[in-house]
Amino acid sequence: MLSRADLEAREARVLAPCATLSRDSRGREYPETESATRTAFQKDRDRVLHTTAFRRLEAKTQVFLNASGDHYRTRLTHTLEVQQVARSVALSLGLNETLAETVALAHDLGHPPFGHAGERVLDGLMAGHGGFDHNTQARRIVSVLEQPKAEYPGLNLTLETLDGLNKHDRANLGQPSLEAQLVDAADALAYTAHDLDDGLRSGLLSHAHLLELPLWAELADQTGISGAILSEGQRRTLHRELLGWLIGDLTAASDAAIVENGVGSAAAVLVLPERLITYSPHLRGLLRETSVFLKGNLYRHWRVEMQVEQASRVLTTLFHAFVQRSSMLPPQFQARTGQEELARVVCDYLAGMTDRYALDMHASIAAPAQHAPHF
Known part of the structure; x- marks a missing residue:
């Protein structure tokens, strides 16, 4: 049976020099004895998985209300897709896949009901009281609100996992670890791909309309799928190939950036002027256009806006x-x-x-x- 020391030694032997090693963790806010058979990041991952907040993600909206249909993504399925992408790319780059997996599983714990509409409503209601942001709320959940033990508030996660949840407020913190940068990228990658897919499935987006989008036109050309109407099999093929394209580009471009910058340690990553987990310039441009397209044609669609109104009325009341x-x-x-x-x-x-x-x-x-x- 492998001990924690064995697992830590394997990390040091196998992972890239710029990866975050479990044995180098800065520890926890409240000191405690580490597991004999799990690394510190494995322990974090397991604690996140067993929270009430994680289980509730199953019935929280991604774009379409949870009751809208059985096959649309929810916050839970989105989280699992982010986890899969982050873990896969981390393995390819030699990063700590357990830390990436842990941050991915925790990154959306703070989302309220009704998706981004619910977040905007709560932020408005909390004006003058500090506002509301789902990233800050995720930190609050794991540090204060979830309390499986009486000895300390929250889950007492490692400082590396907590830092990975500091997505925006990074004053005086430097760059996130490569594992945390990867989760940010995997998050955007996953929702871009699955929101396009859910938009098609719902009928709010059409293949003909999407062909006006450069990313989709290039994808259709790569797959040889033409025509104004998609079959079910063609829709699945496009989603699968889009994921493969994005993941492949993200992995290759990030690897090139890591090599070009010559980072030799996890600490060196934190003081760099720019993040290293990135896409090629071509795909970055395509994704910027896609983000604008989704905002105008899916997230602000009149049927989705009806959900926004419902969220506003329910949460305000x-x-x-x-x-x-x-x-x-x-x-x-x-x-x-x-x-x-x-x-x-x-x-x-x-x-x-x-x-x-x-x-x-x-x-x-x-x-x-x-x-x-x-x-």
Whole structure:
């Protein structure tokens, strides 16, 4: 049986010089004995997987409401796709795939119900109270809100995993590790590919319309798929080939950037002026155009905008109801109102809800008491 020391030695022997090694971890905020058979990052990964917040991702919106259909991506399936991409590319580049996997599994824990629409609504409701950002909320969940042990708040993850969740606020922190940079790239890669696929599946996007997009036109040319209407098999082929194209380009361009910069350690990565996990210039341009296209043609589609309105009404009603009558909060949230601002406690409660739970809770407030569901 391999011990933790054996696994750490294997990392040091196999991984690239610029990879983040488990044995070099800066530790945890609250010192604790490490596992005899798992590395520190394996322990982090397992703690994230067993959180309530991770299980709730199954019933949280990606683009289409969770109840819209059985085959659309949810926050959970998106997270697993990000994990797969990050782990695959990390293995190819000789990076620490366990750290990349851990950050990928935790990166969307802070998303509220109703996708980005829910995030915008909560941010507006929390104006004057610090706002709301799903990346900051993910850090809050693993550092404060999830509490499997009484000895300390949160999951007590390693500082490397926590730093990987600092996606935007990096003042005085330098560049993220290559593993964290990879998760950022894998996140954008996964949602670009699967949102195009879900857009086609839903009928909100058409193949003919997508052919006006340079990325899609080049993909269609690569696969030899032409015509205005796609078969089910052709749609699947295009999605598969798009993933392969993006992953291959990301891997090759990142490898070239790492070699060109000559980084010889994980510490050297942190002080570089630019990130090393990147695409080729050609694909970067295509992806920028694709992002603009998706925003205008899918994320702002009138059918999706109806979901935005629903999210606004549900979350706004619930927020004001709980702020005005905090006694309706569950006991564990009521207990925190003496130590934290009420608006933040309410926001934490709402952000943790699934789409379904938020809709049911809203209905229970609006409906006659005799029809209210039990919670």
